[in-house]
Amino acid sequence: MPVLAAWRPIPAIGLGLVIKMDEAEALAPINRLTMGFVVLGLVTFLAALTLSLLVARTISRPIAILTHASTRIAEGDPTVRTDVHTDDEIGMLASAFNDMAAALEQNHKESAATVWLKSGIARLNHAMSGDSPLEVLSSVVIKEIANTLDAQLGAFYLAQRGDQPALSLVGSYAYKKRKNLSNVFKPGEGLVGQAALEKQQIIIGNVPDGYVTVTSGLGERAPRFICVTPFLYEDQVKGVIEIGTFTELTDLQLDYLAQAMDAIAIAVESAQGRMQLTRALEESRALSEKLQSQQEELQASNEELEEQTQRLTMSEERLKAQQEALQAANAELEEKNELLEHQKQEVERGRREIGKKAEELALASKYKSEFLANMSHELRTPLNSLLLLAQGLARNKDGNLTADQVQSAEIVYNSGNDLLNLINEILDLSKIEAGRTDFHFGIVRVGELADGLRSFFGQIAEEKGIKLDISIRPEALAEITSDRQRVEQILRNLVSNAIKFTDQGGVTVTFDRPAPGTDLTRSRLGGHPCLAVSVRDTGIGISQEQQKIIFEAFQQADGSTARRYGGTGLGLSISRELTRLLGGEIQVQSEPGKGSSFTLYLPAAATARDGNAGRMRKQAAKPSYPGTPDPSPLPTPPPPSPPITDDAASIAPGDRAVLVVEETRNLGGFCSINVMPGG
Secondary structure (H helix, E strand, C coil): CHHHHHHCCCCCCCCHHHHHHHHHHHHHHHHHHHHHHHHHHHHHHHHHHHHHHHHHHHHHHHHHHHHHHHHHHHCCCCCCCCCCCCCCHHHHHHHHHHHHHHHHHHHHHHHHHHHHHHHHHHHHHHHHCCCCCHHHHHHHHHHHHHHHHCCCEEEEEEEECCCCCEEEEEEEECCCCCCCCCCEECCCCHHHHHHHHHCCCEEEECCCCCCCCEECCCCEECCCEEEEEEEEECCEEEEEEEEEECCCCCHHHHHHHHHHHHHHHHHHHHHHHHHHHHHHHHHHHHHHHHHHHHHHHHHHHHHHHHHHHHHHHHHHHHHHHHHHHHHHHHHHHHHHHHHHHHHHHHHHHHHHHHHHHHHHHHHHHHHHHHHHHHHHHHHHHHHHHHHHHHHHHHHCCCCCCCHHHHHHHHHHHHHHHHHHHHHHHHHHHHHHHHCCCCCECEEEEHHHHHHHHHHHHHHHHHHHCCEEEEEECCCCCCEEEECHHHHHHHHHHHHHHHHHCCCCCEEEEEEECCCCCCCCCCCCCCCCCEEEEEEEECCCCCCCCHHHCCCCCCCCCCCCCCCCCCCCCCHHHHHHHHHHHCCCEEEEEECCCCCEEEEEEEECECCCCCCCCCCCECCCCCCCCCCCCCCCCCCCCCCCCCCCCCCHHHCCCCCCEEEEEEEEHHHCCEEEEEEEECC
16 A cells, blocks of 8 residues: 555655655566566577477478478489488388388389380390291391390300201301300200200309300400200290300399290291291192193193194105105205305405405505605605795895785795695694604693793784783693693694684683593593693684584684685694594584683603504603503605606697696695606
8 A cells, every 4th residue: 555655646846856766666676577577588488489499490301301202202213211210200200201112112123124024025026026037037036135135145046856956056146156166066965955955044153264255356255154045835945045144144134034935936936837838838839830730741742642643644645745845945955055155155255355455445544644744745845945935035135026026925935834834734644644753752841831832822912912811720730741842732733723713802721630520531531640721712613513523634613715714724633643642632612602612631641652653752861651552663664756857848849748637635635747748
C-alpha cells in the first residue's frame, strides 16, 4: 500500500522534488528485475536458436548426402555409396540406401552381363548368316569370337570324316604358322585332338614362353592362357576352337564360349549340309542330263536303224550312182587343185613384181631427190653471176643507163633473188628427202634465239607498221641441246610467214613450256622436258580445210595465180621436216580473220631421227647423247653428167632449130628447155 500511495498524485507543488526522488528509489528494484527477465529471455532465445541450428544441420546434411547419392543413381551410377554412420533413423535410412545401391549395382552387372552375352551371340549368329562356304564361315567365326573375347590368337579346326578322322586348320586369327608344327591333328593328338576326343573344354594357364607368340609390327609376346573348346552337333564333334589371351577368361566369357559352340555347330552342320546338297544336286543334274542324252541317243539310234533299214533297200542302186558321182567329183577336184596351184603361182609372181616395183619406186624417188639437189646446185652458180650483173646494172655507177634500164635491172635482181630463195628451199627440201641433211648439235641458249629474232625481224616489222613482241617466260628452259642453225631456220620461217600475212596488229613470239594437257603423242614428247615457242599473229588466218595442206610442198592457204601474198609454199614444209628430224613437232591453231598461232615443240636434248631422212655429224669435243641412232650409210650418188656446151650463139640464119619442152611434174613444175641446132 505504501507503494500505491507513492503513485498517487500530490498536488503540492513545493513537494514535487521529494516525491520524484521517492518514486525512483521505489522503482529501482522493479527496473532491475525487469532487466534480468529481459536478459534471461534473450539468453534463452539465443540458446534455443543455436540448438535449433545444430539440430537442423545434423538432420539436413545426411539428407543432402542421400539426395546427392540418389541423383547419381538416377543418372545411372549404381556404384555410389553414402558415408552416414549414425544410429538414428537417418543412419538406418542411409544403411537401407546402401543396400539398395548394392542390389542395383548387382542387378546392373547381371543385366550388363546378360546384354553382353546376348549381343555377342547375336553378332555371332549374324556373322554366320547366309550361305557362305566353310572356309569363309570359319574365318568369320574365329574373327568374331576373338574380337568379342578380346583374344589375341584364334584358330578354327574342322573335323574331317573318313578312314582316318582328323582335325584340320581352316581358319585363324592373328596366327603365325611355326616350323615343325602341323595344322592337322588326329583324335587324342595334342590339345586340339585331346579336347575333341574327350568332348570337353581344356583351359591352360601360365603358358610358358616360346609356346606360341602374338606378333605385331612393333614386337611379340606370348599369351598366358589357352582355351581349347570343341563344338558338337548331336554328340558328334564337328570341330575345335582354340583361343589365346593375355588374361584369364572370366566365367561370363566361358559362358559365351559354351553358348557360341552350339550355334557354331549348327552353322557348320548347315554349311556341310548345303555342300552335300549342292553336290547331290549337281550329281543328280549330271545324271539327269546323261540319262536324257542316253534317251536321245537311243531314240536317234532307233530312228537311224529305221532309216538304215529303208536305205538298205535302195543301197545297191545308189551305190552305182555314187561311184559314178565319185569319179566325176575326183576329176573335178583334180582340176580345181591344178587351178588353185596355178593361182598360187600367179599370186607369188604378183607379190614379187609388187616388191620389185616398190624397190624401183624407192630408187626412182631417191634418184629424183638427188637429181633435184644436183640441179639446184647447178642452177645456183649461173644465177649468182646473174645476180651480180643485175646488181651492178641496177647501181649504174657509170650512169650510162636510163631509168627504165635501171628499173629493169632491179626487177631482174629481185626476181633472181626470189629464184635463188626458191632454189635454196628446193635444195633444203631435196636434201631432207634424200637423207643428206647435216646436223650439228650443241648448246642452244633460248635468250640468244630471242635476241636473234628481234634483231632480224625488228626492222622489217617496223617498216611494215606492225608490232613485234618477243618474250621469254620465267618457266621456259634456259637452254636446249639441238642444232642452232636449224632451229633458227624454223623460227625464221614461222615469224616470216606471220609478218607476211599480218597487215594490222602485230606478231607475238613467246618462249615457254608446253601448256598442261598438250597432246604431244605425235613426237612422243609427252612427259619429257621440252621447249615450246609460239608464234601468234593477227593476220588473215587459215581455214580448217587449208590447215591440212599448208605443210605440203608448194602449197599455200591462198594458192591462186592472183594471190595477194607471194612465196613458194616450201617454208612450212621444210620447217615441219626439220622439226621432225630434231625430235619435235609443230601445231597450228587458226580461224579466218582472227589470226594464226604456230607452236614449235622441241625436246630439251634433241637427237637426229635418221630413218633415211637425215644425218648427224657430231662436233668435236661434244659428247654423244644416249639413244641417238647411228646414221645409215648413204649410197654414193652417181657422178654428174658432163655439161653440154651452149652453142645458141653460133646459130646462123637459116639453121634449123628445135625447141624441146619437157614437163617434169615430179620436179615441182620446172621445165627443161634444150635448143638443138641443126635439127
